[in-house]
Amino acid sequence: MLMVSPKQNSRATAARILSQVIRDGRSLSRAIEDVPSALSDDHALIQEMCYGVLREYHYLSIMVANLLKKPLKEKDADVQALLLLGVYQLMRMRVPDHAAVSETVAATVIFKKVWARGMVNGVLRNFQRQQEKLSAQADATEESLWSHPQWLINALREAWPTGWQAVLTANNQRPPMCLRINTEKISVNDYLQRLKKNEIAASGSAFTASAIRLEHPRDVTMLPGFTEGWLSVQDEAAQQAAGLMALTSGQRVLDVCAAPGGKTAHMLELAEVEMMAVDVDAARLQRVEENLQRLGKTARCIVGDARTPKEWWDGRLFDRILLDAPCSATGVIRRHPDIKLLRRESDIKKLVALQAQILDAIWPLLKPGGMLVYATCSILPEENTRQITAFMGRQSNVQLKMISVPWGMPVTVGQQVLTGNNGMDGFYYACLEKTA
Numbered sequence: 001m002l003m004v005s006p007k008q009n010s011r012a013t014a015a016r017i018l019s020q021v022i023r024d025g026r027s028l029s030r031a032i033e034d035v036p037s038a039l040s041d042d043h044a045l046i047q048e049m050c051y052g053v054l055r056e057y058h059y060l061s062i063m064v065a066n067l068l069k070k071p072l073k074e075k076d077a078d079v080q081a082l083l084l085l086g087v088y089q090l091m092r093m094r095v096p097d098h099a100a101v102s103e104t105v106a107a108t109v110i111f112k113k114v115w116a117r118g119m120v121n122g123v124l125r126n127f128q129r130q131q132e133k134l135s136a137q138a139d140a141t142e143e144s145l146w147s148h149p150q151w152l153i154n155a156l157r158e159a160w161p162t163g164w165q166a167v168l169t170a171n172n173q174r175p176p177m178c179l180r181i182n183t184e185k186i187s188v189n190d191y192l193q194r195l196k197k198n199e200i201a202a203s204g205s206a207f208t209a210s211a212i213r214l215e216h217p218r219d220v221t222m223l224p225g226f227t228e229g230w231l232s233v234q235d236e237a238a239q240q241a242a243g244l245m246a247l248t249s250g251q252r253v254l255d256v257c258a259a260p261g262g263k264t265a266h267m268l269e270l271a272e273v274e275m276m277a278v279d280v281d282a283a284r285l286q287r288v289e290e291n292l293q294r295l296g297k298t299a300r301c302i303v304g305d306a307r308t309p310k311e312w313w314d315g316r317l318f319d320r321i322l323l324d325a326p327c328s329a330t331g332v333i334r335r336h337p338d339i340k341l342l343r344r345e346s347d348i349k350k351l352v353a354l355q356a357q358i359l360d361a362i363w364p365l366l367k368p369g370g371m372l373v374y375a376t377c378s379i380l381p382e383e384n385t386r387q388i389t390a391f392m393g394r395q396s397n398v399q400l401k402m403i404s405v406p407w408g409m410p411v412t413v414g415q416q417v418l419t420g421n422n423g424m425d426g427f428y429y430a431c432l433e434k435t436a
Contacts, residue, residue: 009110010042010045010049011049011082012111013036013042014046014049014050014053014081014085015079015107015111016078017031017032017035017050018053018054019077019078019080019081021050022077022081022341028051028054028337029336032047049085052088052092053084053085053088054337055147055334056092057337058143058144058146058148058149059138059145060087061084061144062138062141062144063127063134063135063138064083064084064087064123066137066138067083067126067134068083079113079116082104082107082111082120086100086104086105086123087124087127090124090127090128090131100124101121101124101125105117105124146168146172147172148168149340149343149345151345152330156330159379159381160379160418163418166418167418167419169420170334170418170419171333171340171419174334175235175334175335176214177214177216177217177218177233178214178233178236179212179213179214179220179223179231180232180233180234180262181210181212181231182295183269185225188209188211189204191212191225191231192212194225195223195224200214200218200223201215201216202214202215205236207405207406208236208239208240208407210266211239213236213423229295229296232265232266233262234266235332235425236422236424236425237377237407237408237417237424237426237427238377238425239266240405240408240427240429241263241266241322241324241373241375241429242263242267242270243270244373244403244429244431245371245373246320246371247270247271247273248271249271249272249273250272251271251273251274251319252273252317253273253276253320253321253322254278254318254320254321255267255275255276255278255299255321256278256324256362257279257280257306257325257326258278258285258288258324259279260291261277261288261291263322263324263375264277264288264291264292265291265292268292268295268298269295269297275300276299276300276302277299277300278301278302278303278312279301279303279304280304280306281303288301306361307358308361309362309364313365317365317366317367317370318365318367318370319370319371320370320371320372321362321366321371321372321373322372322375323358323362323373323374325354325358325374325375325376326351326354327355327378327383328378328380328383329378330377330378330379330426331376331418331419331425332377332419333419334419334425335425348380348382348383352387355383356387356391359387360394363395363398363434368436369433370433370434371433372432372434374429374430374431374432375427375428375429376427376428377426377427377428378426379419381411383428384411384413384428384430385412385416385428388432389412389413391432392413398433398435399432399433399434400430400431400432400433401433403429403430403431407421407422408421408427408429409421414428414429415428415430
């Protein structure tokens with residue numbers, strides 16, 4: 001009987017996760033959450049392999065396809081994932097070549113697919129011999145060269161004629177780990193000193209008062225002051241939302257589509273407001289409550305559909321509304337590379353329709369003289385400038401407030417951050433004031 005090593009198990013686990021994403025359309029983050037606790041020591045390896053393969057999926061897939069005599073059947077998606085893993089290890093990881101090949105081949109034992117042993121071994125050995133030729137073949141098509149689906153390459157090129165290549169490049173890079181410091185409890189400078197004492201390299205931001213970037217990612221729970229609520233993980237682009245809200249104490253604030261609660265908490269850190277956080281997903285709303293509890297903050301958290309506020313709204317108008325709208329998430333691909341596989345071109349029209357429904361349903365909840373901040377982590381104009389332009393055309397009592405900030409770039413309506421600008425995720429913001 002063959003013994004299974006932890007490394008073989010890790011590779012098999014990574015292949016199972018990848019097959020769930022590639023074949024079943026499951027999100028990578030959800031699939032990784034189900035990794036058995038027995039593999040906790042290898043969690044970093046599993047995560048590196050899964051994120052790496054999905055980051056370069058289109059590129060790797062072309063090379064694997066050119067090495068196979070015929071495509072594998074759908075039921076063998078786990079073996080296909082092992083081949084992608086093997087090639088990724090040989091190309092990008094510091095794993096010795098012999099170990100990458102032997103451990104990946106041996107992982108077929110766990111799938112009980114003895115027939116695949118020789119095939120996986122042959123494919124990986126051939127890749128080693130033909131890597132230069134295979135790489136040249138993969139560079140011949142846009143989809144594999146940029147490792148993005150063709151529809152998205154086309155959409156970005158049309159939207160950003162001078163910036164699309166920089167966006168695609170940024171999407172394929174590892175994102176920085178950015179912290180939001182709770183300045184109620186500790187200053188950014190003091191926290192930087194704490195990190196320095198712990199030999200953790202980090203730097204502050206030139207234009208975001210609460211932001212710190214770590215030179216190398218760390219387990220956030222092991223950072224000083226995490227349990228005391230000194231910090232949260234939040235990209236610098238997402239941290240801009242709370243500042244744009246122009247909050248003052250005593251205001252009544254609605255955070256729509258609030259989960260997982262980073263923006264909710266940030267607003268409460270900036271001002272003592274009466275906060276209502278609404279999200280349609282009960283499980284994700286639970287995360288909002290957990291985050292607020294760690295930070296020592298409170299909000300009225302309600303499970304509800306933003307399209308039908310009559311089902312959950314108490315009838316009292318709000319001074320401020322933050323609508324972090326459901327979107328394509330095309331601005332955060334570097335953090336969620338599975339988006340490149342899971343998102344379809346046909347999804348965009350559906351999302352645009354959903355955003356419009358929510359905007360129209362939520363607008364009546366805002367007081368005259370109040371402000372709604374519309375936010376997405378998308379870089380597609382359909383969801384951003386065109387969405388807000390269309391909304392303003394439907395409403396007679398809306399006025400666009402200019403955004404004057406040192407980050408991102410002004411667009412026809414609102415402010416856009418393209419992925420990688422100042423090291424940030426891709427985000428869009430528009431501030432809408434109610435005139436009557």
